[in-house]
Amino acid sequence: MSILDKSIDELIYDDVEDTEEYRDSIATVDGEGNRNWIFPRKPKGKYYDRRKWVSYFLLVLFFATPFIKINGNPFLLINILERKFVIFGMPFWPQDFHLFVLAMISFFVFIILFTVAFGRLWCGWACPQTLFMEMVFRRIEYWIEGDASTQRKLSKATWSASKIQKRGLKYLIFFTISFLISNTVLAYIFGIEVVMDMVTSSPASNWGRFGGMMAFATVFFFVFAWLREQACIIICPYGRLQGVLLNNNSISVMYDWIRGEPRGKIKRGKQDPLLQEEKGDCVDCNLCVQVCPTGIDIRNGTQLECINCTACMDACDTVMSKVGKPEGLIRYDSHNGIENKQPFTLNTRIIAYIAALMAVLAVFGMSLASRNAVEATILRTPGVLFQETEDGFIQNVYNIQIVNKTTDSYPVELRLISHEGEIQIIGESLSIDEESIAKGVMLVKIPKEIITQQKNRIELEIWGNDKLLDKTTTSFLGPMVLNYED
Numbered sequence: 001m002s003i004l005d006k007s008i009d010e011l012i013y014d015d016v017e018d019t020e021e022y023r024d025s026i027a028t029v030d031g032e033g034n035r036n037w038i039f040p041r042k043p044k045g046k047y048y049d050r051r052k053w054v055s056y057f058l059l060v061l062f063f064a065t066p067f068i069k070i071n072g073n074p075f076l077l078i079n080i081l082e083r084k085f086v087i088f089g090m091p092f093w094p095q096d097f098h099l100f101v102l103a104m105i106s107f108f109v110f111i112i113l114f115t116v117a118f119g120r121l122w123c124g125w126a127c128p129q130t131l132f133m134e135m136v137f138r139r140i141e142y143w144i145e146g147d148a149s150t151q152r153k154l155s156k157a158t159w160s161a162s163k164i165q166k167r168g169l170k171y172l173i174f175f176t177i178s179f180l181i182s183n184t185v186l187a188y189i190f191g192i193e194v195v196m197d198m199v200t201s202s203p204a205s206n207w208g209r210f211g212g213m214m215a216f217a218t219v220f221f222f223v224f225a226w227l228r229e230q231a232c233i234i235i236c237p238y239g240r241l242q243g244v245l246l247n248n249n250s251i252s253v254m255y256d257w258i259r260g261e262p263r264g265k266i267k268r269g270k271q272d273p274l275l276q277e278e279k280g281d282c283v284d285c286n287l288c289v290q291v292c293p294t295g296i297d298i299r300n301g302t303q304l305e306c307i308n309c310t311a312c313m314d315a316c317d318t319v320m321s322k323v324g325k326p327e328g329l330i331r332y333d334s335h336n337g338i339e340n341k342q343p344f345t346l347n348t349r350i351i352a353y354i355a356a357l358m359a360v361l362a363v364f365g366m367s368l369a370s371r372n373a374v375e376a377t378i379l380r381t382p383g384v385l386f387q388e389t390e391d392g393f394i395q396n397v398y399n400i401q402i403v404n405k406t407t408d409s410y411p412v413e414l415r416l417i418s419h420e421g422e423i424q425i426i427g428e429s430l431s432i433d434e435e436s437i438a439k440g441v442m443l444v445k446i447p448k449e450i451i452t453q454q455k456n457r458i459e460l461e462i463w464g465n466d467k468l469l470d471k472t473t474t475s476f477l478g479p480m481v482l483n484y485e486d
């Protein structure tokens with residue numbers, strides 16, 4: 001544009017570049033609202049290698065856990081549909097709901113505490129989404145389609161035999177892994193036996209079950225083939241919570257802006273620092289942005305999209321070594337750590353969270369220790385009064401319910417321990433099968449002369465295989481006692 005074509009405003013004012021444009025948009029969406037597909041460069045470096053080993057361990061754990069049994073129980077079973085929960089081989093029943101609530105509270109306090117102190121360490125190192133996306137699916141993609149630039153070219157290329165072959169192979173492997181993941185997740189819900197039965201029987205034997213399994217696999221395929229980083233940025237509630245959980249002392253993947261700025265490229269032939277302009281250590285190579293799977297520039301500070309995957313740390317360390325500067329321009333640190341050179345300390349907020357966590361864990365531990373594997377509820381049959389028998393007893397009728405949370409079966413014996421008296425089971429003798437509920441009716445008979453009041457509490461013990469299984473109390477009604485005063 002010639003100077004003659006400029007308006008007076010344009011001649012007076014110099015447009016200052018808006019350096020905070022990144023605040024108005026996310027890297028994965030363009031100005032028109034369309035998806036910006038991210039092609040991150042393949043990460044390389046010591047953190048990536050460490051994450052690989054952690055991921056191998058966690059993946060083996062994920063796929064192997066459904067096969068682990070403790071005392072015949074699965075190690076972990078979360079069957080929401082049938083309300084059956086087994087954690088560390090311990091079955092939890094709806095009767096243990098208070099324990100479940102305590103476990104959930106402990107879990108959430110732990111998450112908050114962990115995030116306040118260590119930011120999104122979980123996201124980068126242990127979250128199943130990152131684990132599968134970055135350590136399984138992305139690596140398959142690099143193997144089939146090559147690094148970022150080749151992937152970008154392939155994406156833009158018109159459909160050819162080679163593109164169909166590459167994409168077809170990639171999606172076939174993606175779907176196979178999604179199928180494996182879906183079956184493993186189903187094993188955590190219904191148990192490995194049910195899933196093995198589903199997998200080994202013909203789809204025609206149960207189209208409904210087969211359809212459910214394929215629907216699950218398709219959801220995982222969709223997440224890893226298409227949704228990808230959007231799951232962390234838009235959907236994950238933990239990611240959305242970062243803004244309120246992180247503070248200036250939280251450890252996170254951070255760019256050292258004190259050391260790095262003002263950024264600028266090294267002038268070729270003037271590597272000697274004395275010949276360089278006054279510049280920070282960041283050589284503005286943009287590699288940290290190119291490796292980022294969520295497409296952000298960590299130099300803009302901690303951002304909601306950052307999953308702490310460490311790829312930018314590795315990339316920057318490589319650059320720093322190359323230009324002869326110390327590694328760690330992008331590193332694990334806190335805002336205060338960088339700005340004030342303050343080392344990580346336990347502040348009041350973290351100490352308060354630790355205290356709350358300890359208190360909840362103590363209550364949870366005590367409740368767990370006092371939890372009975374067999375739980376009996378004995379209540380007087382509603383609407384039935386006491387009876388006096390001809391042989392001098394008062395009898396009450398009771399409904400019995402015994403929950404057996406173990407994998408053992410017991411013939412049950414009830415003993416009245418608070419009073420002299422007898423117990424008669426009505427009908428067949430009581431026994432409880434493994435992981436089941438037994439119900440029955442019984443009579444409790446107590447000699448008339450020891451029942452001195454209308455309302456009495458009696459104590460009973462439940463025995464099975466010569467083992468005391470549970471103790472319980474219930475009410476026992478007697479005749480009304482009238483006191484005549486002279």
Ligand code: SF4
Pocket residue numbers: 253288291292293294295296297298305306307308309310311312313
């Ligand atoms: S900014 Fe760095 S740590 Fe955060 S997601 Fe991007 S590459 Fe990973």
Ligand code: SF4
Pocket residue numbers: 255260263281282283284285286287288289299315316317319329330
């Ligand atoms: S990789 Fe390091 S040197 Fe390169 S732009 Fe990022 S922060 Fe600067």
